[in-house]
Amino acid sequence: MTEEEEQLAEEASRLFSGRVEFLLSAPQLKFLPDGDYPEVAFAGRSNVGKSSLINALTGRKSIARTSVTPGRTQELNFFEVGDPTQFRFVDMPGYGFAKAPLKVVDNWKKLVRTYLRGRVPLKRTLVLIDSRHGLKEVDREMMTMLDEAAVGYRLVLTKADKVKASELEKVKAKVAEEARKHPAAHPQLHVTSSEKGMGIAELRAAVLADIRS
Numbered sequence: 001m002t003e004e005e006e007q008l009a010e011e012a013s014r015l016f017s018g019r020v021e022f023l024l025s026a027p028q029l030k031f032l033p034d035g036d037y038p039e040v041a042f043a044g045r046s047n048v049g050k051s052s053l054i055n056a057l058t059g060r061k062s063i064a065r066t067s068v069t070p071g072r073t074q075e076l077n078f079f080e081v082g083d084p085t086q087f088r089f090v091d092m093p094g095y096g097f098a099k100a101p102l103k104v105v106d107n108w109k110k111l112v113r114t115y116l117r118g119r120v121p122l123k124r125t126l127v128l129i130d131s132r133h134g135l136k137e138v139d140r141e142m143m144t145m146l147d148e149a150a151v152g153y154r155l156v157l158t159k160a161d162k163v164k165a166s167e168l169e170k171v172k173a174k175v176a177e178e179a180r181k182h183p184a185a186h187p188q189l190h191v192t193s194s195e196k197g198m199g200i201a202e203l204r205a206a207v208l209a210d211i212r213s
Contacts, residue, residue, distance in 0.1 A: 005205065012204035019083035020058045025075040029114055033078055035121040038087040038211040043112070043142055044128030046094030049158040049194060053128065054079070054089055056194035057204055074108060076115060087123070087211045090115075095138055117149040124186075124210040125153040126203075131160045131191070134171045135178055147184045154186045154206065155179055161193035 026032050042050045055061060058081070077091040092115075093108040116125065127142060129135055146153050155175055160168055172189060179185040190206065192199035 008208060009201055009205040012208040013201065015082055015086060015208065016057055016204050017059050019081070019085075020060065020089075021080050023078040023080050023088065025077050027075045027111075029111065032076070032115070032119075033088075035119070037080070037085055037121060038123040039078075039090050039119065039121045040087060040207055040211065041090040041092055041116065041122060041125045042128065043092050043116075043125055043153075044094060044158075045130065045136065045138060048094065048128045048130050050091055050094065050128055052194040053126075053156070053158060053192065054091060056192075056197065056200050057207075074104070076111065088121075090122075095142065113145065116146065116151055122151065123213070124207070125151055126156050126207075127153050128156050128158050129175060131157045131163050131168055131171055134174055140178070143178075143182050143185065147182050150184060152184050152186060152210075154188065154190060154210075156190040156192055156203065158192055158194065160191045160198055161196045 024031070024033060042054065044050050074093055076093075079089040079091070081087055081089060092112050095109070095112070116122070125146060127139065127146070129139060143153070157168075157171065157175065163171070168191070172191060176189050179187070179189065188206065190199055190203050192203060194200070
């Protein structure tokens with residue numbers, strides 16, 4: 001790491017280990033908070049590890065609720081970071097699977113799509129991909145939607161500790177190749193494990209760089 005990168009990583013570590021508080025849940029767009037601060041959204045298939053990653057980034061055990069039931073997160077959940085507030089995390093409903101009526105799932109989809117396409121404070125979206133499974137068609141649909149909306153995003157592999165090193169390399173190569181086809185995808189691929197702490201410091205620094213850009 002360069003001296004500048006090290007300084008950014010240290011700043012990010014201090015910021016993320018400081019004040020992080022749940023702000024509100026928005027089941028509909030009318031409940032969104034004022035766009036006073038930059039926002040970083042977390043997108044991914046149900047049970048990909050969004051809540052666990054937020055907990056790991058902030059060094060907490062339960063700042064974001066985790067669930068063994070896919071599709072439980074049904075709202076946009078906002079968290080404030082920093083004292084005073086520097087930016088917000090947005091934990092979005094998981095896509096691709098949900099134990100809920102079709103009408104409810106459709107409403108979630110509309111909420112997420114409208115938020116991503118029209119939210120001015122949104123600085124970056126993190127699209128989480130399960131290292132055990134790689135990219136699925138629903139992930140590609142999300143990436144294409146973000147491309148069309150011109151919303152920049154980073155691809156983040158989660159649960160990297162759950163696969164063999166050789167398999168992880170194959171998944172990384174395939175995801176990186178796919179990312180090159182998507183104009184809004186950031187070229188840097190992040191490989192993380194919330195359980196082991198792998199890649200967490202680097203992702204913190206990347207997020208801080210994004211909100212300052």
